[in-house]
Amino acid sequence: MPDQKWVSDFRSTLLMQTKNTVVSNEPRSFALFKNIGDVLSFVMPAEQLRFAVRTAAVLVVAFGVAFGGSITTVSAALNSIPGDLLYPLKKMTEGAQVRFAADDAAKAELHVEFAGRRVQEVAKINEVEDSGNTEKIAVAVEGFKQEMDTVNQYMDQSQPEVAVQIAKMVDAKNGEHEQILTKVAQTTADPEAKDIVQQAKVVAEDTGVKAVEVMVVTHTAASTTVTTADVKNSVESKIVEIEKRVEQLTENMSATSTPGKAAEDAKTSIDEARSLSSSGDFASALTKIKESTELVRTVTALTAVVVGQVNTSTPAIISASSTLQIAPRTTQSSGVQNTSTPMLIQSLEENVGENSSTPRIVQP
Amino acid sequence: MNKLLKDKILLFRLSIRKDPEAFGKVYDEYMNRIYRFIYFKVSREEEAQDLASETFLKAWQHIQEGKSVKSISSFLYSIARNLVIDHYRKKMLTIETGEADAAGMLKSEAEQSTKMESKQEYSVLLAAMSKLKEEYKEVVQLRYLDELSIGEIADVLGKSKGAIRVTLHRASKNLRGICDNKQ
Numbered sequence: 001m002p003d004q005k006w007v008s009d010f011r012s013t014l015l016m017q018t019k020n021t022v023v024s025n026e027p028r029s030f031a032l033f034k035n036i037g038d039v040l041s042f043v044m045p046a047e048q049l050r051f052a053v054r055t056a057a058v059l060v061v062a063f064g065v066a067f068g069g070s071i072t073t074v075s076a077a078l079n080s081i082p083g084d085l086l087y088p089l090k091k092m093t094e095g096a097q098v099r100f101a102a103d104d105a106a107k108a109e110l111h112v113e114f115a116g117r118r119v120q121e122v123a124k125i126n127e128v129e130d131s132g133n134t135e136k137i138a139v140a141v142e143g144f145k146q147e148m149d150t151v152n153q154y155m156d157q158s159q160p161e162v163a164v165q166i167a168k169m170v171d172a173k174n175g176e177h178e179q180i181l182t183k184v185a186q187t188t189a190d191p192e193a194k195d196i197v198q199q200a201k202v203v204a205e206d207t208g209v210k211a212v213e214v215m216v217v218t219h220t221a222a223s224t225t226v227t228t229a230d231v232k233n234s235v236e237s238k239i240v241e242i243e244k245r246v247e248q249l250t251e252n253m254s255a256t257s258t259p260g261k262a263a264e265d266a267k268t269s270i271d272e273a274r275s276l277s278s279s280g281d282f283a284s285a286l287t288k289i290k291e292s293t294e295l296v297r298t299v300t301a302l303t304a305v306v307v308g309q310v311n312t313s314t315p316a317i318i319s320a321s322s323t324l325q326i327a328p329r330t331t332q333s334s335g336v337q338n339t340s341t342p343m344l345i346q347s348l349e350e351n352v353g354e355n356s357s358t359p360r361i362v363q364p
Numbered sequence: 365m366n367k368l369l370k371d372k373i374l375l376f377r378l379s380i381r382k383d384p385e386a387f388g389k390v391y392d393e394y395m396n397r398i399y400r401f402i403y404f405k406v407s408r409e410e411e412a413q414d415l416a417s418e419t420f421l422k423a424w425q426h427i428q429e430g431k432s433v434k435s436i437s438s439f440l441y442s443i444a445r446n447l448v449i450d451h452y453r454k455k456m457l458t459i460e461t462g463e464a465d466a467a468g469m470l471k472s473e474a475e476q477s478t479k480m481e482s483k484q485e486y487s488v489l490l491a492a493m494s495k496l497k498e499e500y501k502e503v504v505q506l507r508y509l510d511e512l513s514i515g516e517i518a519d520v521l522g523k524s525k526g527a528i529r530v531t532l533h534r535a536s537k538n539l540r541g542i543c544d545n546k547q
């Protein structure tokens with residue numbers, strides 16, 4: 001037998017959901033009519049029913065009975081955030097929606113939408129200061145990562161036409177996700193929450209780059225599925241996004257500082273990507289996009305170190321999909337300067353004294 | 365009030381009125397059975413809970429969309445069965461019954477059962493069932509544990525009544541053979 005407490009708890013949430021679902025928008029008079037017809041259809045042969053309905057309709061019109069208005073309720077669960085009572089129901093409903101979806105493209109579209117919901121949840125949590133926000137943000141971000149992970153799997157495993165469809169959906173939404181996450185990272189006071197949101201941004205960026213990769217690879221294999229115009233648009237949009245990120249990071253930054261130098265390298269890489277895209281070499285442009293993405297992360301990490309904003313109890317930015325890794329820090333109580341400097345930063349600091357224009361990236 | 369009439373009234377309230385209270389009654393009536401049906405296939409409590417929850421959420425969604433429901437049992441079991449199939453397709457696993465877990469769970473039901481001649485017979489039946497091939501296991505479970513009619517089983521599995529009768533007959537024969545070999 002199932003756990004009866006679970007049975008009882010789920011019953012409560014299920015019935016709350018059923019009571020809150022959208023009810024008909026029909027004017028009451030028509031709804032009443034329809035209900036009478038439906039009841040009668042259970043007990044009356046069709047011919048008799050038609051006669052009865054016609055008669056009733058005439059009577060209704062004759063007496064001029066009419067009720068206006070509509071009753072609409074919206075599921076409270078849809079607006080819930082982690083920590084709310086209805087949040088588990090929201091997730092369960094999403095799961096059910098995915099199962100309803102007709103095919104992989106439809107399922108992936110739902111996952112992209114749900115990823116957007118997780119991001120909205122992060123923003124909503126951040127709107128109100130509360131001691132429990134970090135934990136709630138962590139739950140929402142974990143959900144976001146799972147959705148993006150699933151979307152990535154769909155891009156990997158689907159047929160090219162479907163993968164491209166999914167890549168375009170990701171392209172359309174990713175910029176928005178990154179903007180919202182950036183705003184939250186900038187406005188949240190808690191360094192741990194900032195770190196968690198930064199991890200979400202990394203995942204969003206990686207998925208965005210993957211979407212571009214799908215377009216480029218498919219175009220290379222079969223240009224009829226992805227036209228040159230499509231892939232160029234995808235590549236150049238990504239270049240613009242990365243460029244904006246660099247600009248935001250380097251506002252008021254000295255070009256001679258360590259992060260400043262990394263930013264210059266990122267800009268060089270971006271320019272190269274643009275040039276390659278213009279000449280139609282999208283595969284090489286993609287390589288430069290990946291390179292510049294990593295360099296921007298370097299800039300972000302270095303900037304965080306410089307202003308002492310990094311939480312010493314959590315690992316610094318780690319990109320799951322890149323070859324670039326930063327070793328987890330050992331904890332320090334002050335959080336201002338850490339004596340266990342990540343490998344990459346050591347390498348970059350070594351480069352400061354050299355005349356190399358490109359930082360030497362330490363490969364694990 | 366007999367079960368058939370009760371179901372008819374609930375069905376009316378659900379299909380026509382979309383009555384949440386009626387849905388609550390359906391839940392009370394069927395949740396344990398649907399859970400057991402799913403658990404027998406997935407053998408993990410959390411997965412069974414998730415899938416059972418989704419069954420009822422999906423059922424409510426169907427009702428909201430005005431889809432036709434002829435029989436509450438068939439309706440719910442169909443949804444549950446399809447969810448389990450999707451679940452395994454997603455995980456790319458073959459459907460296996462964790463014999464120890466499922467038998468253990470059902471054993472506790474056997475101890476509460478008053479329907480079989482003896483609890484021991486019930487336990488023997490369950491152990492034998494777990495040795496049947498999936499197709500047979502399913503019809504036997506639906507018929508003898510979940511007490512669905514042939515028509516309802518046909519609806520759930522998307523087959524004709526005749527095909528279900530034949531499968532049930534073969535499954536019962538197999539089951540008898542397994543039980544006889546054990547003795």
